[in-house]
Amino acid sequence: xxxxxxxxxxxxxxxxxxxxxxxxxxxxxxxxxxxxxxxxxxxxxxxxxxxxxxxxxxxxxxxxxxxxxxxxxxxxxxxxxxxxxxxxxxxxxxxxxxxxxxxxxxxxxxxxxxxxxxxxxxxxxxxxxxxxxxxxxxxxxxxxxxxxxxxxxxxxxxxxxxxxxxxxxxxxxxxxxxxxxxxxxxxxxxxxxxxxxxxxxxxxxxxxxxxxxx
Numbered sequence: 001x002x003x004x005x006x007x008x009x010x011x012x013x014x015x016x017x018x019x020x021x022x023x024x025x026x027x028x029x030x031x032x033x034x035x036x037x038x039x040x041x042x043x044x045x046x047x048x049x050x051x052x053x054x055x056x057x058x059x060x061x062x063x064x065x066x067x068x069x070x071x072x073x074x075x076x077x078x079x080x081x082x083x084x085x086x087x088x089x090x091x092x093x094x095x096x097x098x099x100x101x102x103x104x105x106x107x108x109x110x111x112x113x114x115x116x117x118x119x120x121x122x123x124x125x126x127x128x129x130x131x132x133x134x135x136x137x138x139x140x141x142x143x144x145x146x147x148x149x150x151x152x153x154x155x156x157x158x159x160x161x162x163x164x165x166x167x168x169x170x171x172x173x174x175x176x177x178x179x180x181x182x183x184x185x186x187x188x189x190x191x192x193x194x195x196x197x198x199x200x201x202x203x204x205x206x207x208x209x210x211x212x213x214x
Contacts, residue, residue: 004028015040026070027051031058038065047073051081054110059088071098074105080131081110086118093120100125107131116143124148130155135184154178161187169196176204183209 002023006012013035022043023029030036039057047053052073057063073079082102086092102108103125109132115124124145132138135158142148144164150171153160157180167175172193179186186205188194194214205212 001025001027002029004031006033007031009036010034012036014038017042019043022046025049025052026056027054028058029056030060031055033057033063034059034061036060037062039063039067039070041067041069044070044073048076048078050078050109051083052076052079053085054081054083055087056085057087057089057092058084060086060092061088061090063089063092066092066096066099068096068098071096071101074098074101077107079105080107082108082114083110084113084116086115086121087113088117089121090117090119092118093122095121095124102127109133110137111141112137113140113143115145115148116140117145118148119144119146121145122147122149124151126152126154128154130157130180132156132158135159151175152178156180157182157184159185159187162191163187164190167191167193169193169201172197173201173204176201176210179205179208179210181208183211185211185213187213189214 003025007028010032012033017040024046106128138158140161142162142165146164147166149166149168152174202212
């Protein structure tokens with residue numbers, strides 16, 4: 001299955017995997033591979049389990065490149081748990097285009113700290129969060145995504161943080177427009193767009209019951 005195959009290999013700098021390998025999960029596969037810079041090609045079309053990409057690249061601090069093939073299995077309906085998939089990928093600048101299929105997944109149940117401390121990412125897919133079941137399951141989803149200037153969430157009904165992201169006013173307003181009507185908190189502290197928000201902009205969220213932390 002390749003579950004936890006290379007977990008904890010902190011000094012590993014290169015991985016070679018035979019083309020005949022077809023994993024059914026990448027749960028924890030590269031966790032704490034802190035020196036790896038490039039992930040090898042893998043045929044992932046058989047990944048179809050709830051935690052197929054759970055913790056996959058957790059603490060890959062030197063990671064620069066992920067091949068398109070890693071997310072061939074993303075569109076399979078059971079891949080709903082995205083807990084800390086890219087957590088602390090400090091140096092990752094671009095996500096493979098196949099990962100943007102996540103925009104079409106409406107059954108995401110877990111995305112806690114999915115992009116946390118991905119300092120150099122500038123673009124991530126739109127996420128539909130209507131199937132998330134608790135505050136804890138989306139905690140710090142975008143926390144310290146320092147170059148992320150534009151993103152969109154749909155169906156959000158739990159506390160969410162964009163602390164130290166790079167959101168513009170228009171991005172923040174777009175997020176406000178797509179929030180559900182609930183009594184929750186959205187954290188937009190230390191984002192450049194906050195300075196440009198008007199009272200009418202803020203009212204989009206507060207009229208739905210949201211508290212804005214800025």
